[in-house]
Amino acid sequence: MDYRMASRMDGAQGSIIRELLKLAAEPGMISFGGGAPEPASFPTERFAKIAENAIKNKAKATLGYGISEGYPPLVASLKAYLTKTEHLDFSDNELLILSGGQQCADLVAKLFVNEGDRVLVENPSFVGCMNAFRSYGARLQGIPLESDGVNLEALEAAFATEKPSFFYMISTFQNPSGYTTSHEKRKAIYQLAKQYNVMVFEDNPYGELRYEGAWIPSVKSMDQDGRVLYSGSFSKTLAPGMRVGYLVYNKALHTKCKIAKQGVDVHSSTLYQMMCHAMLKDGYEAHVASLLPRYKAKANVMSAALEKHMHKDVRWQRPQGGFFIMAWLPEGMDSLPFVNEAVKRRVITVPGSAFTVDPSRPNNGIRLNFSLPSAEQIEEGIVILGQLSHEMLG
Numbered sequence: 057m058d059y060r061m062a063s064r065m066d067g068a069q070g071s072i073i074r075e076l077l078k079l080a081a082e083p084g085m086i087s088f089g090g091g092a093p094e095p096a097s098f099p100t101e102r103f104a105k106i107a108e109n110a111i112k113n114k115a116k117a118t119l120g121y122g123i124s125e126g127y128p129p130l131v132a133s134l135k136a137y138l139t140k141t142e143h144l145d146f147s148d149n150e151l152l153i154l155s156g157g158q159q160c161a162d163l164v165a166k167l168f169v170n171e172g173d174r175v176l177v178e179n180p181s182f183v184g185c186m187n188a189f190r191s192y193g194a195r196l197q198g199i200p201l202e203s204d205g206v207n208l209e210a211l212e213a214a215f216a217t218e219k220p221s222f223f224y225m226i227s228t229f230q231n232p233s234g235y236t237t238s239h240e241k242r243k244a245i246y247q248l249a250k251q252y253n254v255m256v257f258e259d260n261p262y263g264e265l266r267y268e269g270a271w272i273p274s275v276k277s278m279d280q281d282g283r284v285l286y287s288g289s290f291s292k293t294l295a296p297g298m299r300v301g302y303l304v305y306n307k308a309l310h311t312k313c314k315i316a317k318q319g320v321d322v323h324s325s326t327l328y329q330m331m332c333h334a335m336l337k338d339g340y341e342a343h344v345a346s347l348l349p350r351y352k353a354k355a356n357v358m359s360a361a362l363e364k365h366m367h368k369d370v371r372w373q374r375p376q377g378g379f380f381i382m383a384w385l386p387e388g389m390d391s392l393p394f395v396n397e398a399v400k401r402r403v404i405t406v407p408g409s410a411f412t413v414d415p416s417r418p419n420n421g422i423r424l425n426f427s428l429p430s431a432e433q434i435e436e437g438i439v440i441l442g443q444l445s446h447e448m449l450g
Contacts, residue, residue, distance in 0.1 A: 063171075063193075079404055086437040088424040089404040091231060091379055097347055098295045099335070106334045110327060118327050124318045126153025126302075127329035133336040134302060141264075143277045144286070150310045152317060155324045156299040157261050160287035161185040161224075163303065163316050164257055165192040168221045176214050176223040178206055180382075180411035180421060182231045185224060185259065194221065198413040201230070203373055205237030208244050215252035222255035222285070227274060229262035229378025232411045232423040236376065239272050246278045254283070261289045264344050266377035267352035282306030290332050292379070293344050298328040351379070354426040357434045365442025367449045379427040382408070386449070390418035398444060403437045 079085055110118045125131060135151055138144045154160050161184065169175060171193030177186060179198025186196060197214055199206045206225070214220070225245070227237045237245070249256050258275045276286035282305075289301040305313060317323075335343065358381055359374045366372075372383040385391055395407045408421020426434060 079399065082402075085402050085404060086429060086433045086440075087404040088426070088429060088434075088437060089406050090425050090428045092296050092428060093292055093347070093379075094350065094427055097350060099339075099343055102335070102339065103295075103331055106331045107327060110330045114330075118330060120326075122323040122326040122329070124152075124314050124323050126151070126324065127326055127333060130329045130333035130336070133333050137336055137340070138288075138304070142260075142274055144274075144304060145277075148282065148307060149304050150307045150313075152303050152305075152310075152313050153324050153329060154287075154301045154303055154317065155321060156291060156296075157259065157287055157289035157301040158184050158188065159299075159320070160259070160289075160301050160303045161188040161257075162191075162320075163313065164222070164285055164287075165189045165194065166316050167309075167312060168255065169194045170221075174218055174220045176211070176220045177413065178225055178230065179413055180232055180408055180419075181224065182226060182259070183411055186413070189224070196413045199223075201233060201235060203235050205235070205241035205245070208241065208248070211245065212248050212252075215248055215254055219252065220254060222257045223249065224257045224259065225275070226259045226261075227263070228260055228272065229265065229375065229380070231262070231378070232380055232406070232408070232421070233382040234373065234375045234378055234380040235382075236269075236272065242272065242275050243278065246275050246284070249283055250281065255285065256283060257285045257287070259287050261287075261292050262378040263288075264293055265347060265351060265379070267348040267355070268376040276304060282308060293340075293347065294332065294335065298325070298331065300324060300328050300332050351377075351427055354429075354431060354434060355381070357431045358424065358426040358438060361435050361438035361442075365439050365445075367442070367445035369449050370445050379425055381424045381426065383422045383424060384408075385420040385422070385445075387420060389420045391420050391422045392418070394422065394444065394448060397448075398441060401440050401444065403440050405441070 130153060131151055135146050165188050169189060169192040173194055174197055175189045175194040176197050176199055178201045189196060199211050199214060229236055256275055260274060276284045286304040290298060355375050362372055369386050370383055372381055375381055391407045395405050398405055406423040408419035409415045412419055
């Protein structure tokens with residue numbers, strides 16, 4: 057059969073992360089390649105009780121069709137939670153429940169990207185969202201990412217050259233870098249967006265997982281004219297398999313957002329929404345608080361091991377939250393040979409090129425995940441990577 061594919065699939069690329077993770081199941085493999093919460097952190101007993109009660113006592117609502125906007129009690133409890141924790145104002149904003157953070161990216165691209173439109177992203181950025189934007193024909197332009205957020209001069213130059221559909225940013229504990237955009241840069245980004253009349257798509261799946269440092273207001277909390285879209289997810293705090301995310305936007309967009317959602321899957325899983333709502337009403341904040349020492353301890357183990365074993369010319373930044381540390385080989389080096397050799401030594405990492413606008417170009421970054429491996433695996437794996445770094449750098 058000679059299949060005639062849609063042109064939007066011409067630039068579609070598989071995820072190197074997914075391919076690497078296939079190796080993680082091999083015996084003796086240590087994987088720093090993932091990006092998920094530790095399974096032992098899932099509140100499984102609570103989930104089982106909530107699900108049993110919902111199916112036994114609310115079967116019609118649980119197993120029947122739901123409404124596209126989301127399970128109303130969850131919408132209400134989530135608005136209350138975001139008002140309290142993120143200082144979001146729902147007098148002019150609305151919230152839509154989606155099937156995970158990835159659907160947020162797909163829906164935003166569906167609504168705002170025409171074939172050939174330019175979308176600005178941090179460089180590096182999350183490959184899943186970049187692929188979603190590419191699937192709608194977006195031309196991606198990367199804005200250099202610094203340890204405190206994007207380079208503002210480069211961002212303004214990009215705004216001034218050609219108006220993009222939007223600027224996509226992961227404001228806190230960014231994937232893959234682990235970096236957090238400073239308060240000063242968040243204010244500057246919003247002001248530049250106002251000056252050049254550009255939309256900002258702020259993604260915040262890791263912001264609740266701060267175990268050091270002070271909370272920083274989101275760009276969305278500064279939004280006065282409805283130009284900031286804000287997405288979040290329960291994947292990193294509760295469980296990724298539940299696929300419950302949310303998008304916050306100006307009320308003027310609500311009908312279009314709802315229609316775009318209906319065309320994909322009608323509504324997200326009502327059962328999982330009920331489980332998230334029950335947690336938000338009783339136990340969610342305590343559960344999130346219980347995650348922080350767990351991940352802080354692992355981050356400390358990886359940081360100490362990197363300090364002890366890595367070559368002095370490898371740079372990295374100690375994380376204050378999230379799941380990742382990005383290690384950088386010296387400028388001009390390509391990390392792919394390092395990553396490939398590490399796999400031969402039974403350690404999985406992800407090359408920085410996987411998170412760039414042009415993954416075919418060499419990149420010196422190496423993403424390391426500390427949320428999934430054990431402390432013992434972290435120590436053992438970094439020893440191996442450290443030895444490799446000394447072999448390659450001399």
